[in-house]
Amino acid sequence: MKRTTKKRKSTRRGSQPEFKWLGSTRTWLVVAWIGTFCAMAYGLHRLEPYTQAIKLDDTSIEWVGAPAWLADANWRHVLPELEGRVQLDPDTDPFDERVCPWVAERLAGSAWVERVRRVTKQTDGHVKVYASFRKPFAMVEQAGVAYLVDDAGVRLPEQWASGALNRSGWFVIRGVAAAVPATGERWHGEDLAAGLKLARFLYRAESANRLPFRDEIHAIDVANFHRHKDPRAGRLRLVTRNRQTYIHWGLPPGEEYDIESSAELKLKNLTRLYASRGRFPDRRSIDVRADDSIWLKDGD
DSSP states (O other), rough: OOOOOOOOOOTTTTTTHHHHHHHHHHHHHHHHHHHHHHHHHHHHHHHHHHHHOGGGGGGGGEEEOOOOGGGGGTTTTTHHHHHHHOOOTTSSOOOOOTTHHHHHHHHTTTTEEEEEEEEEOOTTEEEEEEEEEOOOEEEEETTTTTEEEEOOEOOOOOOOOOOOOOOOTTEEEEESOOOOOOOBOOOHHHHHHHHHHHHHHHHHHHTTOOOEEEEEGGEEEEETTSSOTTSSSOOOEEETSSSOOOEESSSSOOOOTTTSSSSHHHHHOOOOOHHHHSSSOOTTEEEOSSTOOOEEEEEE
């Protein structure tokens, strides 16, 4: 009986049928790539009239998440001033990758801006800005001028003559030893830091309707913070509207360390004294540093 053998199909890599299939796939990929590039070129051509119509001198900045206090009548001028710092050439390409860094750099140069978190461009050429701002907190009075600072003591771009200052709503700190810093720089000194701490405590009390004598407070005096003037007087003093009636407050809130009454007890005793008379006594020195007591003596 004659033996027959069945031919096997070649399965070697690189055989002719497989080669033809790969070649066909590559051809289609090349065609697809060419089509994609053609479509992109056509799309850019169609967009060209629109991009040419964009003028950066008409571009407006959109402030994303700006704090509500910037809409207050007293501070409504801040954002327009910041926008004025961003001077973009009308011929600048709005899609230039350098636009966003330029805007961020210009805005970061203002003392009002604590940090520029992000800047993005829109297809219409407008710019979105995400930034953190320094909020006005108190005034520091020195040499007849009152300077605006934030809660960290950074000097902000506002100042007034002391005589023209509207003190309503502000706590004014006076007696700071360090010289006035440049705008945007921090005003250093333990005395100012202590005054800001007391102002922060009094602001909280006022917002909670626990400061009935707010209108009686003229300033927070920190000149004796290091006890150089009078070792017996309080490190911090509240100057009343009378100007010759001082309240010896003492150490900053939270730093009493059982040496003096707590800030809460000082506030309670002052409130009780004010309620009993409807005002603070004239030409008297009021000392609230001792526990559960108030010392009154002739003004000093």
